[in-house]
Structure formats: C-alpha cells, structure tokens
Amino acid sequence: MPPDPKLLRSMIAATAQRIVDSADELTSLDQAIGDGDHGINMRRGCAEVLSQLDAIEAKPFGEALKAVGMALVMKVGGASGPLYGSLFIAMGKALGDRPPTLAMLPEMFAAGVDAVAARGKSTAGEKTMLDVLTPTLQTVQAGGPDLASRLRDTAARAALATIPMRATKGRAAFLGERSVGHMDPGARSSQIIVETLSSFLEERT
Amino acid sequence: MSENVSLVIVSHSPDVARGTADMVRQMVGDEVRVAHCGGNPDGGLGTDVQKILKAIDEAWSPGGVAILVDLGGAETNSEMAIELLPEERRKRVVLCNSPIVEGAIMAATEASCGASLAEVRASAEELAPR
Numbered sequence: 001m002p003p004d005p006k007l008l009r010s011m012i013a014a015t016a017q018r019i020v021d022s023a024d025e026l027t028s029l030d031q032a033i034g035d036g037d038h039g040i041n042m043r044r045g046c047a048e049v050l051s052q053l054d055a056i057e058a059k060p061f062g063e064a065l066k067a068v069g070m071a072l073v074m075k076v077g078g079a080s081g082p083l084y085g086s087l088f089i090a091m092g093k094a095l096g097d098r099p100p101t102l103a104m105l106p107e108m109f110a111a112g113v114d115a116v117a118a119r120g121k122s123t124a125g126e127k128t129m130l131d132v133l134t135p136t137l138q139t140v141q142a143g144g145p146d147l148a149s150r151l152r153d154t155a156a157r158a159a160l161a162t163i164p165m166r167a168t169k170g171r172a173a174f175l176g177e178r179s180v181g182h183m184d185p186g187a188r189s190s191q192i193i194v195e196t197l198s199s200f201l202e203e204r205t
Numbered sequence: 206m207s208e209n210v211s212l213v214i215v216s217h218s219p220d221v222a223r224g225t226a227d228m229v230r231q232m233v234g235d236e237v238r239v240a241h242c243g244g245n246p247d248g249g250l251g252t253d254v255q256k257i258l259k260a261i262d263e264a265w266s267p268g269g270v271a272i273l274v275d276l277g278g279a280e281t282n283s284e285m286a287i288e289l290l291p292e293e294r295r296k297r298v299v300l301c302n303s304p305i306v307e308g309a310i311m312a313a314t315e316a317s318c319g320a321s322l323a324e325v326r327a328s329a330e331e332l333a334p335r
Binding site for chain 2 (some may be wrong): 037040044073077079080082083170171
C-alpha cells in the first residue's frame with residue numbers, strides 16, 4: 001500500500017480511466033439484464049473522480065478514499081453510485097488517519113465489502129458485484145505470495161461465475177430465469193477495478 | 206404551512222416525479238408539502254443524491270418527511286441521501302416501500318389528517334407487494 005501520494009494518484013487515475021474506457025462493454029452487459037445505464041453511469045462518476053484528482057492527491061490516504069467514494073455517490077446517478085461510493089468511503093473510514101500499509105488491506109477491504117452488502121441489502125450468490133468482491137476479499141485475507149496475480153485470477157473467475165447465476169437483486173431480478181446466461185455488469189466493473197488495482201500491488205511486491 | 210408530514214417523490218423519470226407530485230397536490234392541496242425530483246446528474250433517466258437532498262430540504266417539515274421511490278436505484282440513492290443528512294434530521298426522514306403513485310396518494314391522504322411519520326409510512330406500505 002502506497003504512502004506516496006503520487007502512487008495513490010496514479011492508482012486512482014488508472015482505475016477510473018479503465019472504467020471510463022470500459023463504459024461501452026459495461027453498458028452492453030447491462031442492456032442484456034438491466035436498464036443499460038451501468039457503463040454510462042460509471043463513466044460519469046469516474047470522470048468526476050478524474051476531474052478531482054488534484055484535490056484528492058492533496059488529502060491523506062483515508063480522506064482521499066472517502067473523497068473518491070463521495071464523488072461516485074454524487075455523480076453516478078444509479079444504484080452503483082452509493083454501492084461503489086460506500087465501498088471506498090468505508091475503506092477510508094477503516095483506515096482513518098493511520099498511514100496505509102499492505103498489512104491493513106484485509107481490514108480495510110473487509111469494511112468496504114461489508115458496507116456494500118449493507119447498502120445493497122445483499123449477499124454473495126445474488127448475481128451482483130458482491131459475487132466478485134466477496135471472493136476477492138477471501139483472497140486478500142488469505143494473503144501469501146503472488147497476491148496480485150491470484151487476486152486477478154479470483155476476480156476473473158468470480159465474474160465469469162455470475163453468468164449461470166439467477167439474479168435476485170437489482171433490476172435484473174425482474175428477469176428471473178432470463179437473467180441466466182449473462183455476466184452481471186456490476187461483477188464485471190468490480191473485476192475491472194480489482195484487476196487494475198492489483199497491477200499496482202504487483203509493482204510493490 | 207402546517208407541521209404535517211411532508212412528501213418527497215423520487216423517480217428515475219423527472220416526468221413521473223412531477224406527475225406524481227401533481228396528483229398528490231390535487232388530492233391534498235397545500236395541506237401537505239410535496240417536493241419531487243427525477244433524472245441523473247446529466248438529466249437522463251436515473252436518480253441523483255444531490256437532487257434528493259435538495260428535495261428533502263425543500264419539503265422539510267418538523268413532522269418529518271416520507272420519501273416515495275420507484276425502482277432500485279431511487280431507493281439506494283435515497284437511503285444514501287438520508288445518511289448524508291445532519292443527524293437531527295436523519296431520524297425524521299423515512300423511505301416507504303410502496304408503489305410510487307399509489308403510495309404517494311395514500312401517504313398524502315394520511316399526512317393531511319395530521320398522522321405521524323410512522324403512520325404515514327404504514328399507510329403507504331399497505332400497498333407494498335408481500
């Protein structure tokens with residue numbers, strides 16, 4: 001985990017940019033089983049994060065995470081705003097004003113995933129972003145060597161595993177059985193975030 | 206203006222939000238304050254935490270505020286907005302789990318009789334799917 005503000009800035013910038021670049025893919029996944037706005041909404045939120053990078057970089061790490069979360073809450077415009085917003089706000093709160101270390105990642109990420117579950121009144125197995133975040137958390141908690149590549153594998157497998165699931169939460173729940181056979185767009189955006197952040201972990205270890 | 210519970214209508218569509226608020230006003234006139242909002246921050250279909258916060262402020266009554274929503278994102282964004290309120294206001298705002306139009310009419314009728322926030326929510330939620 002980087003105490004270096006420049007590294008923090010590049011982590012946030014790279015992640016937000018990956019989401020912006022993936023907007024069309026996320027939208028087409030959402031057109032299949034949702035209301036087709038996940039990509040557009042996430043792009044709007046992440047563009048806001050990118051526009052606030054200077055202010056975010058100037059903050060201590062915990063406050064910076066909260067600022068990222070608040071930008072998403074205010075700008076995404078769909079349920080994913082408060083969901084992703086709560087993830088980052090809770091991680092920032094869990095860190096508090098301590099300087100970040102890799103050893104704190106399990107505690108911070110657990111707080112973030114709990115906040116998403118509480119906000120969405122959901123749990124893993126309901127074809128949502130939690131189906132990627134929950135197994136990712138387990139991998140983070142297990143720790144060990146090659147963490148970055150194992151996180152990428154976990155997230156990729158977990159996103160694919162949402163394809164045969166039947167949605168019981170969110171807009172896709174209206175489709176019932178017809179939600180089966182499509183990857184969940186929130187699971188895919190979570191995978192993209194985990195994948196991008198993991199590459200920074202790799203550079204550090 | 207009375208201290209009756211007031212309403213906030215939150216729809217993905219600004220037109221649905223406005224139309225629902227119009228129907229409520231026709232039922233209860235100015236006995237119940239109603240604010241409405243709809244649309245994402247760019248004006249497309251969706252909901253916006255900032256607009257919801259503004260609507261709560263506009264509708265504010267010491268009796269409390271009942272929020273009526275249409276679909277999932279409206280609910281999640283309204284819950285987020287409630288959490289962002291100052292603590293003394295937070296406990297005077299509730300989200301009703303009911304169909305937006307019918308729930309708003311029921312809630313407004315109940316509110317216009319001076320019912321409490323809990324009673325207003327309960328009457329809207331009589332319509333909730335079980």
